[in-house]
Amino acid sequence: VARALLGRFPDERLVYLGDTARLPYGTKGAETVVRYSQRAARFLEGHGVKLLVVACNTASAFALEALRDECRVPVLGAVEPGADEAVAATVRGRIGVIGTLGTVRSGSYPRAIAARAPGAKVTTLACPLFVPLVEEGWVGDGDEGDLAHHAARATAESYLGELRQREPELDVIVLGCTHYPLLRPLLERVAARLWRHPVTLVDSASAMARAAERELDALGLRSGPSTAPATSALDCYVTDEARFGELAPRFLGHPLDRVEKIDL
Amino acid sequence: VARALLGRFPDERLVYLGDTARLPYGTKGAETVVRYSQRAARFLEGHGVKLLVVACNTASAFALEALRDECRVPVLGAVEPGADEAVAATVRGRIGVIGTLGTVRSGSYPRAIAARAPGAKVTTLACPLFVPLVEEGWVGDGDEGDLAHHAARATAESYLGELRQREPELDVIVLGCTHYPLLRPLLERVAARLWRHPVTLVDSASAMARAAERELDALGLRSGPSTAPATSALDCYVTDEARFGELAPRFLGHPLDRVEKIDL
Numbered sequence: 001v002a003r004a005l006l007g008r009f010p011d012e013r014l015v016y017l018g019d020t021a022r023l024p025y026g027t028k029g030a031e032t033v034v035r036y037s038q039r040a041a042r043f044l045e046g047h048g049v050k051l052l053v054v055a056c057n058t059a060s061a062f063a064l065e066a067l068r069d070e071c072r073v074p075v076l077g078a079v080e081p082g083a084d085e086a087v088a089a090t091v092r093g094r095i096g097v098i099g100t101l102g103t104v105r106s107g108s109y110p111r112a113i114a115a116r117a118p119g120a121k122v123t124t125l126a127c128p129l130f131v132p133l134v135e136e137g138w139v140g141d142g143d144e145g146d147l148a149h150h151a152a153r154a155t156a157e158s159y160l161g162e163l164r165q166r167e168p169e170l171d172v173i174v175l176g177c178t179h180y181p182l183l184r185p186l187l188e189r190v191a192a193r194l195w196r197h198p199v200t201l202v203d204s205a206s207a208m209a210r211a212a213e214r215e216l217d218a219l220g221l222r223s224g225p226s227t228a229p230a231t232s233a234l235d236c237y238v239t240d241e242a243r244f245g246e247l248a249p250r251f252l253g254h255p256l257d258r259v260e261k262i263d264l
Numbered sequence: 265v266a267r268a269l270l271g272r273f274p275d276e277r278l279v280y281l282g283d284t285a286r287l288p289y290g291t292k293g294a295e296t297v298v299r300y301s302q303r304a305a306r307f308l309e310g311h312g313v314k315l316l317v318v319a320c321n322t323a324s325a326f327a328l329e330a331l332r333d334e335c336r337v338p339v340l341g342a343v344e345p346g347a348d349e350a351v352a353a354t355v356r357g358r359i360g361v362i363g364t365l366g367t368v369r370s371g372s373y374p375r376a377i378a379a380r381a382p383g384a385k386v387t388t389l390a391c392p393l394f395v396p397l398v399e400e401g402w403v404g405d406g407d408e409g410d411l412a413h414h415a416a417r418a419t420a421e422s423y424l425g426e427l428r429q430r431e432p433e434l435d436v437i438v439l440g441c442t443h444y445p446l447l448r449p450l451l452e453r454v455a456a457r458l459w460r461h462p463v464t465l466v467d468s469a470s471a472m473a474r475a476a477e478r479e480l481d482a483l484g485l486r487s488g489p490s491t492a493p494a495t496s497a498l499d500c501y502v503t504d505e506a507r508f509g510e511l512a513p514r515f516l517g518h519p520l521d522r523v524e525k526i527d528l
Contacts, residue, residue: 027287027399027507028284028506032503129393129396129397129400129415132392132393132396136393147418150418150422155415157411158411240293240295243291243365
């Protein structure tokens with residue numbers, strides 16, 4: 001999501017907070033996720049942000065209302081932009097959503113899609129192994145003899161096979177977790193074999209960047225080249241550093257200048 | 265570990281704390297793991313325990329000294345009992361240790377084994393996908409057509425294949441993480457194919473229960489049937505409930521009476 005935002009807003013400063021000490025949120029319950037999200041939001045408001053983007057789908061699913069109640073700045077989640085794109089993309093009115101256990105249990109995607117397209121049918125499936133596969137760098141793009149590639153492909157075939165069994169008619173799958181876009185080439189290959197008709201994969205990161213642009217424009221808050229901050233475009237804060245330095249460049253596509261460790 | 269302790273101590277009361285809100289510890293850095301472990305230890309000391317067992321290998325690897333400095337009761341970790349068993353079991357003096365990223369990075373198993381058998385050669389490998397595989401229930405015991413089984417087997421073949429490449433002569437593998445014993449049948453099958461000679465898998469849970477028995481006996485702290493507490497044998501506390509009710513019986517082998525959610 002940070003990558004999509006940086007690409008779309010060359011004149012904004014991005015204050016990024018990764019709660020790496022307590023990740024993943026996806027396996028945790030609503031109360032825990034709300035509490036941690038509130039602490040993160042307070043930290044970012046304290047750093048003077050004008051728009052708060054909740055990049056984590058699980059935090060969006062559980063904590064968006066609590067954050068909107070509490071924050072003085074507008075709060076943008078992952079679910080609504082993803083639902084917008086999914087509804088725009090479906091022809092058959094059959095939408096699949098894959099995400100963490102938390103996101104799926106929250107029921108937030110089916111609710112958001114029903115509010116936009118009451119006739120659409122939504123099938124959700126939790127895929128808990130996709131996050132650790134991405135963090136391990138096993139994204140299924142190896143050659144046929146590569147066992148890590150086999151494991152990634154077998155995992156994708158197992159999850160998408162179950163989704164196919166539950167909804168043979170779907171034509172859109174929402175990648176409802178920040179990690180899943182890194183599996184996109186693999187998921188596209190597996191989906192193409194499982195469904196005979198075309199299936200569109202919707203990536204909430206680019207949907208969120210477009211929604212952030214609409215929000216900033218509507219509120220007249222967007223920086224131009226003249227009002228752009230002189231400081232670095234990306235301020236990075238994390239609560240644990242152990243793996244961030246290794247993983248962040250994989251998501252961001254380039255190395256990071258500086259990361260500050262904080263306690264939430 | 266709780267299961268092994270309950271089996272060995274029918275007359276003791278076990279106070280169990282699972283820091284499920286912040287798990288897994290295995291991907292986090294030393295400072296974070298020490299801080300969280302200290303909070304957990306304070307909670308358990310406040311509940312009047314006479315022996316503190318650090319069941320998590322990552323917490324044992326990073327935080328044991330800090331906990332021993334701070335606690336009034338004896339503290340038993342996972343690494344020393346596991347190292348004892350490994351040294352006793354090896355014939356060739358070549359030992360493999362698999363665990364989380366944190367446990368492997370800490371270097372605690374090689375240090376503990378070197379202290380016991382200076383001539384032994386230790387090869388360590390982090391296997392970050394094993395914990396989520398176990399939590400998903402994909403432990404590789406399905407039939408040949410089962411894709412989840414394929415994924416578990418391909419993952420085990422990839423990790424153990426790398427270990428085999430690094431140390432063809434090892435004859436002991438320490439399962440250096442609380443989750444790994446649930447993969448034991450799969451790991452035994454894969455190891456038997458990869459190594460021509462017998463390979464012993466050492467499970468730190470049973471090693472810890474035996475070490476706990478030695479410790480309590482040495483200190484004269486063991487309860488007999490006459491001094492046994494009248495209350496439930498297992499008091500369970502967790503920091504997040506979302507998955508505990510589903511996962512705990514898989515580890516414990518039977519359902520739980522009561523689980524209390526606390527904030528650490």
